[in-house]
Amino acid sequence: MKALYFAWVRERIGKTDEHISPPEGVATVSDLIDWLSDQGEGYAAAFENKKTIRAAIDHAHVKHDASIATAREIAFFPPMTGG
Amino acid sequence: MKALYFAWVRERIGKTDEHISPPEGVATVSDLIDWLSDQGEGYAAAFENKKTIRAAIDHAHVKHDASIATAREIAFFPPMTGG
């Protein structure tokens, strides 16, 4: 699965994207955030305020309880500030 | 006092403007409409549906009960359809 990071999530993690292989049992977006938070200091900082983190699976917004089972691409980012 | 007519009020009366000298006792816009209605067939036709007639004194909208005492220019027209 490809993970993408944007804005300050990207800055804190220190990369724009990477391939991740979460273990069995990581079923939802929420699970994945918790698992990523344990991957290092940058990840922990990026996801420290979990509620503010938005996620998208294959280019569509999803909630934290969404399943990641069929996801090819998952992105994490702060609330949008475009427009 | 100068009177101006617009749109179908103008077409029915058959002129764009004229100088009018209403008699004493013609005090309001409403009085003036009644007096004008007696000035000929065109005027009668123009003002037959009195409620639909809008008036302006010196370039500002007025109601039918407005005084014409200080009016230099009074205009009569149908509801506006610009924009």
Added chain:
Amino acid sequence: MSLSAEPIIRVQKEIFDAGEEAAKLTQGRTDIGAVVTFTGLCRDEGGTLAALEIEHYPGMAEAEIARVAVDAAARWTLASLLVIHRYGLIAPGEPIVLVITASAHRGAAFDAASFLMDYLKTRAPFWKKQHARSGTDVEIGSAWVGAKQEDDAAAEKWGR
């Protein structure tokens, strides 16, 4: 009046360029975050309309638009404001009216533009006559556009 520039008001026979007017209004300014333009165009009513003829009350048209502009500037904080309204013969596809509002924030620009249009429709002394595509004016071809109740309702929703 919370308007950092004089409102621009023009009543004219000539066609206008909405994009050019908007560009001029914002030129060199860095305090504007939002520009809304509204252009009202002449529709051909499914091919039946040859042209619109717009009659206006010179002098009062400008004065009434200015009053509406002052009203808008009192309600919203606007950086600038422009209204152009044409008169005379207008062909299908041509622009009739242009409203531009500029503000620091989008809400003010949207609301003020919408307000200006609603008020212009019901208060500015312009009258539209439709000229039909076929037939003569005398027989079937020409008719004054009636005022719409929905326009009164649109203006009334803003209160006074």
Added chain:
Amino acid sequence: MSLSAEPIIRVQKEIFDAGEEAAKLTQGRTDIGAVVTFTGLCRDEGGTLAALEIEHYPGMAEAEIARVAVDAAARWTLASLLVIHRYGLIAPGEPIVLVITASAHRGAAFDAASFLMDYLKTRAPFWKKQHARSGTDVEIGSAWVGAKQEDDAAAEKWGR
């Protein structure tokens, strides 16, 4: 989808010309009575801002704008619809986003444009970073713009 033309959606680095885009959209059409354009511009925040940097999620940005456009076209009868959103470095005074809606009637054009902006603000994957005029990026100069609660409220008022 009640849209007589495909929505035009562009996510680009290049500057755009709002007037030109609006002119192209209405060119040769006589069924359009109302065109509303919204241009969002980069403010200099009282002279403190050197530039905005806009990051976006390529692919999803276009997809999300398209979804918002489909939503708008389902709610209002629109003749055409255009959204351009820039990314990259943007100087004060430059345009960031353009929304154009065209309809037979003004209410639909105004409401759809306002709706599109409210939804783009909260749903389209763009993030603004401010670069301050003086000082270095590392020390004081650079900060991500925070999401505004008022933007969420603006989007929520349209319901689902």
